[in-house]
Amino acid sequence: MKSSKQNSHRQAVSAVNLNGQKPRSRRTRDRAGKKQALILAALKLFASKGYDATTTREIAASAGCAEGLIHRYFNGKAGLLPALMEYRVSQEVADLAHHIPPAPTFEDEYLQLVNWAVKHMWEDREFLRVAIPRALLDPGFGQVLRQVGPLQRARAIGARLKKFRESQALAEEEFDALVQSVSVIGFMFGFMRPAVLRQDRKASTRMAFVIAKRLVRNIPSVDPVHPTARQAALLLS
Amino acid sequence: MKSSKQNSHRQAVSAVNLNGQKPRSRRTRDRAGKKQALILAALKLFASKGYDATTTREIAASAGCAEGLIHRYFNGKAGLLPALMEYRVSQEVADLAHHIPPAPTFEDEYLQLVNWAVKHMWEDREFLRVAIPRALLDPGFGQVLRQVGPLQRARAIGARLKKFRESQALAEEEFDALVQSVSVIGFMFGFMRPAVLRQDRKASTRMAFVIAKRLVRNIPSVDPVHPTARQAALLLS
Amino acid sequence: MKSSKQNSHRQAVSAVNLNGQKPRSRRTRDRAGKKQALILAALKLFASKGYDATTTREIAASAGCAEGLIHRYFNGKAGLLPALMEYRVSQEVADLAHHIPPAPTFEDEYLQLVNWAVKHMWEDREFLRVAIPRALLDPGFGQVLRQVGPLQRARAIGARLKKFRESQALAEEEFDALVQSVSVIGFMFGFMRPAVLRQDRKASTRMAFVIAKRLVRNIPSVDPVHPTARQAALLLS
Amino acid sequence: MKSSKQNSHRQAVSAVNLNGQKPRSRRTRDRAGKKQALILAALKLFASKGYDATTTREIAASAGCAEGLIHRYFNGKAGLLPALMEYRVSQEVADLAHHIPPAPTFEDEYLQLVNWAVKHMWEDREFLRVAIPRALLDPGFGQVLRQVGPLQRARAIGARLKKFRESQALAEEEFDALVQSVSVIGFMFGFMRPAVLRQDRKASTRMAFVIAKRLVRNIPSVDPVHPTARQAALLLS
């Protein structure tokens, strides 16, 4: 009768792990908790070793649950990536609004936004380490990433800066460029240079500030169309 | 491309060599040619599918030679990455010096350098697609990348801008920041936004220019003759 | 640089297998030989343990070659089944024609064909053990099996029996039925009863003969000389 | 060949129980009902996809109850097979006796038994689809199958035919062979050909009849030991 290949299966596992660290009441029913544990474990491992070099076994071990759950919950290893995105997005919500009180002047507001962006990108480096290689491989992922990253952030930043009267003195194009520059500076000096090119973080942060300073210098507060902006427009055409 | 026909083909070729035609250079040309073919094939495939998803078989097929050569010449798949780097560096040499004639003013020089950087990063996107994920995984690779990328470029750009007297009016820190900004803008608007986030390239290029323009505006000149700089300096004080 | 997950790979295997049985000059280039070894190993294992319970590792081990070859040569485990079919068909060729000399009378010919069929099915039991479960699962396979099995055999048997004048005395339907009965008896008493239901083979063979005898008894002959046929015909009317 | 794990999914079973039947025996009815539902679901699924390709989850879903019950009631997936057998046997009981009224002559009785066997095998095809592959793998199963199938049937058929005086004119061996031939013909033309080899069922049934007709032709009713049978015995020895 026997198919001979029948699973013989586990026979009582010692309740205590070898390092005695995780008591883990083997077999608990905590779907949400395990999902999150898997996501966090995946994020950490993908970020440090790369997606391909990370095995599902490692993820499960690191999350303290069974390998099979990755497949049950996320439809396999690949499903962890979208889940990672969603998780990140859900965390991001209103980060900016809550943490940064408005500044009195346009320049101050801009500078503190840049500062926040640089810090934020650094703090988000694990996610970026995972997301960027994915975006490089998958055009669709790139577009989604843009939606939830730069675009969403640009909206928030734009809203913060719009309130100042200087913003009316800027051509729309210039205003947009300034808004974008916040993310650009944040990404380059908060992530690329310190996290990818392994440059000194303090120096990067400082350089970000110097550049930001130059960018918001001399914004006229009255003249709605600045002659220099004009000139630039002409040159470009 | 196909391998099956190779044997007969090879024999035919060697037959031609019999009539006294530099049999020595033949060897080297073949070897060097195949190495290059492998590197180019690897670059293209790594860039489009990613390093891990590319098989050595594909690379060999695309290069039109045997899989074993990857191991003989580069010590395995992993060895293609440093080879790729070296190859790219050898191509990069003096690109800037040769292609960009000096501009008359600081501002023009800066703007044309930014313009060149944006274009250059876009043209180099295949290499970047391969290099960045590697740099994310391997700290050593990140540092090497920085040496041959931003650092080398910064030296060249710094040399170009140093000649103008405006550079003396800038604090060293500010001068450095401006130099770095060329690469930063080039990378973000020439590569990240169009190639990774799939944003419109023309719009990106334009925004790069707007930002660059703002950055070099109102550089205080040591020369009092320069009216605009003057004016700016006054306004600032 | 290392992807850490790189294959570390074999490091010298002892030239002598544990049981010292197969010296096997590790790594030989014998495509045809290995293909056949794999097919034979698969046939044996599928027949004894069933398709699903047989692992590709077992097959490779039994064939004395690498697991990967199953995938290279047959596109995976599933591909072994069609290969098995083809192999069997190529062996079957003209078995009947070569091995069975024609008999003098219709009855003798029929009986010796039945005898051959019973023996043949028994000898072919390994293949049938594999093929029948497949035909039960896959309608397409069932039809192909019919082509290469009963249909082909029926043609050969029909040709053998047609030569006798008794065949003209039989309605076409009856002739066909007799032809089919050869395979039917062969299958049931050569395979099903001894190999599946584990009944005594000698008894099965004997019963096959008794039944066959009854089936060809009293075939009306067009030739009035045949006394027994005559008598039978009279009795029947 | 693919297992094609399609989502079959439950569609609310046991809606029938709603028509107010003995609410007291609820417990027992539920248990017995679920056992039967599981057996029927397993039979259907095993028959259509094969034992191995059917998952316990599918069975439970199709039966409308929990996966765990398969283990509680049947000791796992493998336990469903014997349960299937028992269930089938309990259904089979006296099928023959009840449904087939006795015929007036030996020939008629034989022919109607053959006819019944052909029909019966076809109706029982789901069970046979499951049982035969099992018998091929497991010798013990083959023997049990023979007990509950051919052997039991042979007894009933033998009893039916024994009553006619022709049966005394036949050698025991011949009588046995005729009895067996009923099952043989039934199996081949009621199951193998239409259900496995996918041949036309009507044509198969007709051919069964033609063969059966030939087999019962000219049974002498007086002579206790037929000379031809004698001859056969000699030939075989």
Added chain:
DNA sequence: AATGAATGAGGATTCATTCAT
């Protein structure tokens, strides 16, 4: 030297079984 057939370690995934609820 070059080739590509052969190798086999390693990984994602499936699914019978267990057991907390």
Added chain:
DNA sequence: GATGAATGAATCCTCATTCAT
């Protein structure tokens, strides 16, 4: 008792690497 979430052993397959030709 019943349920189905959780478990992890076992398997097919891929593909970098080796090495006979």
